[in-house]
Each structure stands twice: as C-alpha cells, then as structure tokens.
Amino acid sequence: MPQAIDFGKLFSLFTYDKYDPLLFGSSLFLFFFLFVLLVQRLFSNQKTLRIYSLLFFSLFFYYKAAGIYLLLLLFSSAFNFYFGKLIYESKTAKLKKIFFITALIVNLGLLGYFKYTNFFLQIINDLELGTIEPLHIFLPIGISFFTFKALSYVIEIYMEMFEPVKSFRDFSLFIFFFPNVLMGPIDRASAFLPQIEEDNPITKEDVGRALFLISCGLIKKYAIADYISLNFNERVFGFPLRFTGVENLLAIYGRALQGYCDFSGYTDMALGVGLLLGFKLMDNFNRPFKATSVGDYWRRWHLSLSTWLLDYLFKPLQISFRSMRKWGTALAIFFTFFAVGLWHGPNWTFIFFGILHSFYLIFGMFTQPIRKKFTDSIKITGTKFHKFLQVVFTFHLLAFTAILFGSPSLQYTLDMMHQIFTFFHPEVFPQFVQAYTTIFVLIVFGYLVHFLPKSVEEKVKNLVIKMPLVLQAVLFAIVIWIVVQFKSAAMMPFIYFQF
Amino acid sequence: MISDKLKQVIQKELNLKEFDLKAETIASQVPGWDSLNHINIILAIEKEYGIKFKGLEILKAKNIGDLQKLIDSKIPA
Structure with missing residues (x-):
C-alpha cells in the first residue's frame, strides 16, 4: 500500500532547526542547490529575476541556519548600505568621521554583544568583581564573517577607495550571498559588487x-x-x-x-x-x-x-x-x-x-x-x-x-x-x-x-x-x-x- | 612627474642605486620596499620636507605619483 505523505516532516525541511542547517555536502543541500541552479537557468535571460531569486534562496539558507536572527542579517545590510551613502555624501570631514565611527560602533557592538558578553561577564566573576549570571545569548551563525564583509564596504568608502553602490538589491546580495555568508571567504565589496554589474556568463x-x-x-x-x-x-x-x-x-x-x-x-x-x-x-x-x-x-x-x-x-x-x-x-x-x-x-x-x-x-x-x-x-x-x-x-x-x-x-x-x-x-x-x-x-x-x-x-x-x-x-x-x-x-x- | 628630491629620499632609504621610479610605480615593484621600509620612507619624507602626513592620506596613496601629489599639496608653491 502506498505510504501517505507526512506533511509535517516535509514542512520541517523548510523550517529552522538549530541542529540541522543546510550544510554543504548534505543531501538536503544538494537538492536545494540543484533547485537554485534550475531557477537560475530558467531566468538566464532575466537578470532582475535571477538576482531576486538568489536573494530569496540566500535568505532561506541563512534562515535554516539561524532562524529569527535572519533579521540581524537584514539589519546589517540596510544599516551598512545607508551608512555607506551617508559617509560618501557627507559635506565635511568631521561629519564623515562621525558617520564612519557610528558605523564601526554599531557593527562591532553587535558582534561584541552576541559573541563576547558572557566571556566578559565570566571575567568579572573570575576576578571576583561581582557575581553575574551568564545571559542566554544565541550566537547567530556567521556573524563574524558577514559583519567583516559589511565593514569592508563602509571602510573602503570612508577611505575613498570605493564608491557606494546605488542598488540596495545588489548590496543585499553581497551581504546575503549563501555560498559565503556562514563561513566566508570574507569577500570585499569592491571585488564582489562589480560582478553583479558585469553579469559574466558561466562557461564550460x-x-x-x-x-x-x-x-x-x-x-x-x-x-x-x-x-x-x-x-x-x-x-x-x-x-x-x-x-x-x-x-x-x-x-x-x-x-x-x-x-x-x-x-x-x-x-x-x-x-x-x-x-x-x-x-x-x-x-x-x-x-x-x-x-x-x-x-x-x-x-x-x-x-x-x-x-x-x-x-x-x-x-x-x-x-x-x-x-x-x-x-x-x-x-x-x-x-x-x-x-x-x-x-x-x-x-x-x-x-x-x-x-x-x-x-x-x-x-x-x-x-x-x-x-x-x-x-x-x-x-x-x-x-x-x-x-x-x-x-x-x-x-x-x-x-x-x-x-x-x-x-x-x-x-x-x-x-x-x-x-x-x-x-x-x-x-x-x-x-x-x-x-x-x-x-x-x-x-x-x-x-x-x-x-x-x-x-x-x-x-x-x-x-x-x-x-x-x-x-x-x-x-x-x-x-x-x-x-x-x-x-x-x-x-x-x-x-x-x-x- | 616625480621630483629628483623624492627619488633620492626613496633611493637612499632603500639603498637603491639604479631603479627607475615612475609615477605609476607601486611599492611591491620596488626591491626592498616592504612594510618596515615603508614606515622608514614615510618618516624620511616627512623629515626631508618638514611636513606631517595624516594616517588616512598615506593609506590612500596607491603609487609614487600619489605620494608626490600628497607632498606637493603640503608644501607652499
């Protein structure tokens, strides 16, 4: 007798499970990636659709690894995109510096909060300066990688080595891109972003x-x-x-x-x-x-x-x-x-x-x-x-x-x-x-x-x-x-x- | 154009006898111009011209031509 489809199980493939991210090399990743390739092929002549579909797949990939902390990735993308613009358009050097330092503080502050809060609390406890219970802080996977990636963008704009991109869509793809979002390489904005513009075809x-x-x-x-x-x-x-x-x-x-x-x-x-x-x-x-x-x-x-x-x-x-x-x-x-x-x-x-x-x-x-x-x-x-x-x-x-x-x-x-x-x-x-x-x-x-x-x-x-x-x-x-x-x-x- | 004075400062710091320093020459093309000597060259330029660079100005200079322009902008014409 044919088995009934277990929709609960099927549904779980699309939801966040902290023990089951889409690891490269897993069979689920293989299916996911084949589907991504198929969609890319389908939209091979429609660049806009291709990029939007890549954005969607990248967000899904990150959601499978970090759940609700997907919002952090979205924030990082929006914040750094607009601060890149603010730094570039600042009329005075002082204002430029203020925006740049704010961008550094926010990026490193978030990284510090998620990654090091309990470590510092532990140091305070060890030095007997106080007794503070460790906080329940979830470490969003890949945060060190995508934060550094985003920082390269604002730093290069501040150093006048790179001009901000006009498209928020393209910038988001740089931050979300699923092959490097979890564990690098920490690509530079100046190397990645022009590739979206160039739109090189994939050769044999x-x-x-x-x-x-x-x-x-x-x-x-x-x-x-x-x-x-x-x-x-x-x-x-x-x-x-x-x-x-x-x-x-x-x-x-x-x-x-x-x-x-x-x-x-x-x-x-x-x-x-x-x-x-x-x-x-x-x-x-x-x-x-x-x-x-x-x-x-x-x-x-x-x-x-x-x-x-x-x-x-x-x-x-x-x-x-x-x-x-x-x-x-x-x-x-x-x-x-x-x-x-x-x-x-x-x-x-x-x-x-x-x-x-x-x-x-x-x-x-x-x-x-x-x-x-x-x-x-x-x-x-x-x-x-x-x-x-x-x-x-x-x-x-x-x-x-x-x-x-x-x-x-x-x-x-x-x-x-x-x-x-x-x-x-x-x-x-x-x-x-x-x-x-x-x-x-x-x-x-x-x-x-x-x-x-x-x-x-x-x-x-x-x-x-x-x-x-x-x-x-x-x-x-x-x-x-x-x-x-x-x-x-x-x-x-x-x-x-x-x- | 790279001034003779700048060429001499660089050649002296790197112990270079004959090396054609052009505006588009970058540090890695010049024998001995590593990160340690980079600092010595910057200090020697600052001393020779009696000027002081800002950190960001030096970081932005990509080649010897940029360095020359930076020096020119610091000394009164």
Whole structure:
C-alpha cells in the first residue's frame, strides 16, 4: 500500500532547526542547490529575476541556519548600505568621521554583544568583581564573517577607495550571498559588487573548475578532516594523559591537517558553488604548511581575514605608531594578532593563539638580521636545505598553536606538552601504525598532496576542466561514492561555524 | 612627474642605486620596499620636507605619483 505523505516532516525541511542547517555536502543541500541552479537557468535571460531569486534562496539558507536572527542579517545590510551613502555624501570631514565611527560602533557592538558578553561577564566573576549570571545569548551563525564583509564596504568608502553602490538589491546580495555568508571567504565589496554589474556568463571551463573545487572540498572535509578527527584526534585531545607522547605528537600533526582540510575544504566548496552561480569568490588558502616563516604563513592561511586585518587594522596602526619605527610595527603586530585571536571566539585558548602568533612575528622581525648573518656565515642562505629547515621549523611553530586551537582549555594544552616531553615512548609508533592504519595513511596522504608542487595541481585541474561533461559527471560520482564510504552517520559541523 | 628630491629620499632609504621610479610605480615593484621600509620612507619624507602626513592620506596613496601629489599639496608653491 502506498505510504501517505507526512506533511509535517516535509514542512520541517523548510523550517529552522538549530541542529540541522543546510550544510554543504548534505543531501538536503544538494537538492536545494540543484533547485537554485534550475531557477537560475530558467531566468538566464532575466537578470532582475535571477538576482531576486538568489536573494530569496540566500535568505532561506541563512534562515535554516539561524532562524529569527535572519533579521540581524537584514539589519546589517540596510544599516551598512545607508551608512555607506551617508559617509560618501557627507559635506565635511568631521561629519564623515562621525558617520564612519557610528558605523564601526554599531557593527562591532553587535558582534561584541552576541559573541563576547558572557566571556566578559565570566571575567568579572573570575576576578571576583561581582557575581553575574551568564545571559542566554544565541550566537547567530556567521556573524563574524558577514559583519567583516559589511565593514569592508563602509571602510573602503570612508577611505575613498570605493564608491557606494546605488542598488540596495545588489548590496543585499553581497551581504546575503549563501555560498559565503556562514563561513566566508570574507569577500570585499569592491571585488564582489562589480560582478553583479558585469553579469559574466558561466562557461564550460567554469563548470569544470567548480566540479574540481567541490570534489576537492568534499574529500578534504569528509574523507580526511572528519575521519581523522572522529577516529583519532578527538580521542587524544579529549584525554591527552591516556596516550603516550608519540601519539600526542601525531594527534597534533593530525589536528593541524584537520584544521586545514576542514576550513579549506569548506572554502573550496564555497568557491565552486559560487562559480556555478556566476561569481568568483576570493580564495582563502595557498598551501599554508609550505610557509617558510610565520609571516609567510599569514600570506597563505585564511587570506580573506588576514588581508582584511592587514589593510584595515595593521596598516593604519603601523602608520599611527610610525614614530616608534620597529617598535611601532611590533605594537601594530601585537594588536592585530590580539584581534585575530579574539575574532575566533570568546575563549582564552584563542586569545593565546593570537598572542603567540604576534610573538612569533615580532621575534622574527627583531632577530631577522642576526639570523641572516648566521645563515650567511654557514653559507646556507637561500639554499634548498635552508628552505627545508625553515619549512620544518615554521610547521612545528604552527602545530603548537594548533594545540591551542584544538584544546578545550589551556590545561589540555599543558597535558599534551607534558606527555610529549616526559612520556614520549617512540616504541609505540609501530603499534600505532598497525592499530590506526587508515588514519596514518590519511595523514601521510594529506600532507603529501599538500606538499606537491603547484604545477601538479594545475595539471590535474586542467585535465578535469578539459574532460567531456560525461567524464566529469562520472568523476564526481566517484568522489561522492568515496565520501559516502568515509562519512560518519552524524554529520560534523565545520570547525569555523563557531566563529 | 616625480621630483629628483623624492627619488633620492626613496633611493637612499632603500639603498637603491639604479631603479627607475615612475609615477605609476607601486611599492611591491620596488626591491626592498616592504612594510618596515615603508614606515622608514614615510618618516624620511616627512623629515626631508618638514611636513606631517595624516594616517588616512598615506593609506590612500596607491603609487609614487600619489605620494608626490600628497607632498606637493603640503608644501607652499
């Protein structure tokens, strides 16, 4: 007998459920996205309808993730659109500044309220300055990302680098655009908005590129990041004292790879999805573990955030502190990385993560001449061996910050260090490889692919782009099959969703 | 046009002997013009011309031509 349709269940697909957002890679997202593509195709000659439908789908996507806090996204769009206009049209520099500062206060004030109120209340309680119960504050998903995106618009108008857009519709699409609203990339208004005007058609090459990106993203997220996290990293990070030093060290390597694959996997998918809708979003990564210094790492990791902070925070601070020369730059680095830590969330581990990075950079800056003298004296400056040493050393400095990133609290970080330095037991390594063969293979595979020359990636990408559509579809089906083999029953949220 | 005086200040700060500095030249095209030297160049210009820039003015300058215009606007003709 045919089953009756459960309309309640069907209805729930369209309503907000905090445990069930439309995650990239979920089957519901796949249906949603296919429908979006179909509508885009249907309106291919009607730009207005196409944009309005994208706005509608983007709002629905955000509603599925944040419910009523959709209103906050609408407010952000309206507020920043009108303040951009006010700043631009101000007759005097003073008025311009007043509007700009108001825009900063409102944007950062909202971000601060939702993200940090309870953290500050906790500090007040810890310092015994008072006893205040934590407030029930919902953290609207993606708030750090869309706030920074909107801020780039008002900042660039204030700095006279960009003129405000006339269309509120276009500006709203920039803020709401579903591929990057929850977890970035934090695209710049000046890069995104002209694309709506240009209205570039989607080429066959774009489709091939998008499929390549989405495939890479799916494998990074589900076959590597989630798998090694659930089956190994989480176990060690949850109880570091139950494991030997060698296992703790491997979990740190695993955690560094997981962090990269999780976030860059999401970005790949966002870029691919964006491309299929006719938009080129900013790339966030350029093989970060190949960095030869911590400074180089920040030119390769989370680029949309690092360049945002470089342009709008570091440079203005550095200019203001210029009379202190190197010390002024050091101070600018410190404040910028303190902001990096705080941006990631209200937790001391993140703040220490930021401060530690600032120390790495400041130390690197002051010791640069001495280090150069030393490498010159032993005649290795600029050699392949020198570069190798730099990469290995930088990687371990970064891996250490990955512990802070993955630990629930500072105590766990200390426990891990304790195990590595006092309870290493290298003889456990062969047993580890035997017991966790898949994990070991995945970690080695992940790093190997990461360190392959860029030309190899380009060759593979071009091969996929030039393939006939049928072969591309077969390849994509294989990727999905692989992902299904690895995927855990419960989908794990992306790490950067919490930010 | 970039004045010889400005060229000299930049060349001296960066230890550059021969480098053709044009109005459209941007910092990343000039050897050694990194963020640390950027500050040294700005300070050297301020000292040489006896002027003081506002932070926003420097941030807005995209190339050496913009820098020259900024200097010109600060010194009486």
